[in-house]
Amino acid sequence: MSLSLAAAQTITTAALAEARARKAKPLAVIVLDAGGHPVAFAREDGASLFRHDIARAKAMGALGMGDDTRVLAERAKGNAAFFQSVSVVVGGNIAFSPGGVLIREAGTIIGAVGISGDTGECDELCAFAGLKAAGLDPENSK
Amino acid sequence: MSLSLAAAQTITTAALAEARARKAKPLAVIVLDAGGHPVAFAREDGASLFRHDIARAKAMGALGMGDDTRVLAERAKGNAAFFQSVSVVVGGNIAFSPGGVLIREAGTIIGAVGISGDTGECDELCAFAGLKAAGLDPENSK
Amino acid sequence: MSLSLAAAQTITTAALAEARARKAKPLAVIVLDAGGHPVAFAREDGASLFRHDIARAKAMGALGMGDDTRVLAERAKGNAAFFQSVSVVVGGNIAFSPGGVLIREAGTIIGAVGISGDTGECDELCAFAGLKAAGLDPENSK
Amino acid sequence: MSLSLAAAQTITTAALAEARARKAKPLAVIVLDAGGHPVAFAREDGASLFRHDIARAKAMGALGMGDDTRVLAERAKGNAAFFQSVSVVVGGNIAFSPGGVLIREAGTIIGAVGISGDTGECDELCAFAGLKAAGLDPENSK
Numbered sequence: 001m002s003l004s005l006a007a008a009q010t011i012t013t014a015a016l017a018e019a020r021a022r023k024a025k026p027l028a029v030i031v032l033d034a035g036g037h038p039v040a041f042a043r044e045d046g047a048s049l050f051r052h053d054i055a056r057a058k059a060m061g062a063l064g065m066g067d068d069t070r071v072l073a074e075r076a077k078g079n080a081a082f083f084q085s086v087s088v089v090v091g092g093n094i095a096f097s098p099g100g101v102l103i104r105e106a107g108t109i110i111g112a113v114g115i116s117g118d119t120g121e122c123d124e125l126c127a128f129a130g131l132k133a134a135g136l137d138p139e140n141s142k
Numbered sequence: 143m144s145l146s147l148a149a150a151q152t153i154t155t156a157a158l159a160e161a162r163a164r165k166a167k168p169l170a171v172i173v174l175d176a177g178g179h180p181v182a183f184a185r186e187d188g189a190s191l192f193r194h195d196i197a198r199a200k201a202m203g204a205l206g207m208g209d210d211t212r213v214l215a216e217r218a219k220g221n222a223a224f225f226q227s228v229s230v231v232v233g234g235n236i237a238f239s240p241g242g243v244l245i246r247e248a249g250t251i252i253g254a255v256g257i258s259g260d261t262g263e264c265d266e267l268c269a270f271a272g273l274k275a276a277g278l279d280p281e282n283s284k
Numbered sequence: 285m286s287l288s289l290a291a292a293q294t295i296t297t298a299a300l301a302e303a304r305a306r307k308a309k310p311l312a313v314i315v316l317d318a319g320g321h322p323v324a325f326a327r328e329d330g331a332s333l334f335r336h337d338i339a340r341a342k343a344m345g346a347l348g349m350g351d352d353t354r355v356l357a358e359r360a361k362g363n364a365a366f367f368q369s370v371s372v373v374v375g376g377n378i379a380f381s382p383g384g385v386l387i388r389e390a391g392t393i394i395g396a397v398g399i400s401g402d403t404g405e406c407d408e409l410c411a412f413a414g415l416k417a418a419g420l421d422p423e424n425s426k
Numbered sequence: 427m428s429l430s431l432a433a434a435q436t437i438t439t440a441a442l443a444e445a446r447a448r449k450a451k452p453l454a455v456i457v458l459d460a461g462g463h464p465v466a467f468a469r470e471d472g473a474s475l476f477r478h479d480i481a482r483a484k485a486m487g488a489l490g491m492g493d494d495t496r497v498l499a500e501r502a503k504g505n506a507a508f509f510q511s512v513s514v515v516v517g518g519n520i521a522f523s524p525g526g527v528l529i530r531e532a533g534t535i536i537g538a539v540g541i542s543g544d545t546g547e548c549d550e551l552c553a554f555a556g557l558k559a560a561g562l563d564p565e566n567s568k
Binding site: 004008035039042044045052 | 144146147150151172177179180181182183184185186187191194
Binding site: 190191192195196199215218219222225226229230233234235236237238239262 | 461462489490491492505506507508510511512514515516517519520
């Protein structure tokens with residue numbers, strides 16, 4: 001089980017289609033493989049310059065800690081000192097906001113998607129739409 | 143004049159189509175805007191892990207020095223001490239091999255494409271095919 | 285007095301045996317020598333990707349500050365600005381959560397063990413089990 | 427197909443047994459998974475301080491470029507400017523000496539072993555012995 005470029009592009013395209021349907025701000029979407037290496041990336045016209053790095057930090061943070069960034073953001077609120085130190089330990093490869101979502105196939109983590117540009121909640125919904133389009137719906141794959 | 147996501151995706155798709163026609167090794171393709179920020183990226187199945195970073199370093203190196211990496215690689219042969227120091231000065235954002243190609247529109251640099259995975263020569267030909275498909279042929283745009 | 289590979293492997297093996305007895309989440313365990321250099325490391329199947337770096341930051345942080353990370357985590361709560369700056373000063377070589385434990389022989393620090401994967405409390409108990417198995421019980425060696 | 431901790435420890439133990447049989451200098455041995463993340467590590471008593479980092483750079487370099495470091499070291503001789511720039515691009519995660527060996531299962535890369543401490547040739551022979559002990563002999567797995 002691994003994450004193909006074709007699946008990663010399906011996720012990216014569907015996530016951005018969801019963003020346009022929601023009239024979201026311009027987004028950046030990245031898909032990483034299970035080892036945290038980039039497979040596909042797209043930044044919409046008008047997205048600001050940090051969106052790539054934040055999207056990647058969301059996806060990598062989810063992979064690195066083994067949980068979606070929605071969960072990590074909640075945990076960080078209750079244990080700020082630890083999670084701030086983790087942020088430095090991993091060289092900034094983590095961002096505490098929803099929108100970093102693990103990709104599972106038959107229960108195994110095969111990658112992660114990270115989205116940045118609108119609210120964390122909107123970013124995450126676009127990620128879910130991307131996964132669903134690729135048949136990797138997080139609700140069905142755990 | 144700026145580089146749209148649509149144009150960057152056309153470049154990426156056409157470059158990878160050329161790679162398959164040439165039976166190239168699995169490639170990574172990145173498109174950066176005029177500020178050196180990623181717009182689109184794709185890594186083919188089976189491409190090794192450094193291909194993203196090398197492709198990006200080719201594209202960024204071209205933008206950073208104002209010449210395609212084919213030219214920079216030639217210059218580096220004749221002035222190793224300087225170009226090695228540049229490599230460190232810019233934190234590794236340059237790679238001395240063909241495949242980093244400036245994107246011009248009406249003579250203005252609007253971005254760069256970087257490709258890594260096969261020989262530098264093959265990588266560069268795939269980059270040219272990508273630019274041509276987007277109507278940004280380097281031969282016609284200087 | 286120094287920390288041998290044999291002792292480091294005994295610590296690692298016993299710590300992971302304790303983890304399995306406790307049904308802990310998959311862990312990463314690292315043992316550093318008195319100079320902070322790695323002697324032994326093991327990451328259990330299924331442990332997430334940052335566990336190596338966090339385990340190492342716990343062990344290095346304990347060595348660097350001269351106290352177990354349980355103590356450092358408490359101090360960080362009461363002096364956030366200082367400990368956040370330390371985190372950056374030392375390039376992320378510290379993590380504020382239990383599980384980084386100094387290794388002493390006859391009162392002299394000869395290394396540290398760092399564990400990450402479950403709660404800090406569980407990680408620390410596994411570290412204690414490792415030290416005890418190697419005859420380096422922190423309770424008896426101070 | 428993935429690389430288990432059990433397999434990684436078998437590789438490490440057998441590589442060090444080969445080293446002792448050969449009366450090699452003290453070695454460091456690391457095993458990385460397919461994404462370049464550490465699974466197991468051991469540094470023999472008396473090994474000098476950079477051995478961990480060099481072993482890791484050999485293993486990561488092999489994974490990153492998709493070839494054993496024996497091959498990369500040969501290529502680097504003929505194209506110094508490019509490979510020196512790659513060294514900086516990837517933040518030092520590559521070392522041009524034999525002893526970084528890809529681990530394949532049924533033709534798929536599942537990780538890499540890196541060894542440092544004696545000559546590159548000796549380091550590589552110890553890596554081969556490790557892979558053979560784990561039933562992952564590079565000769566049989568391509």
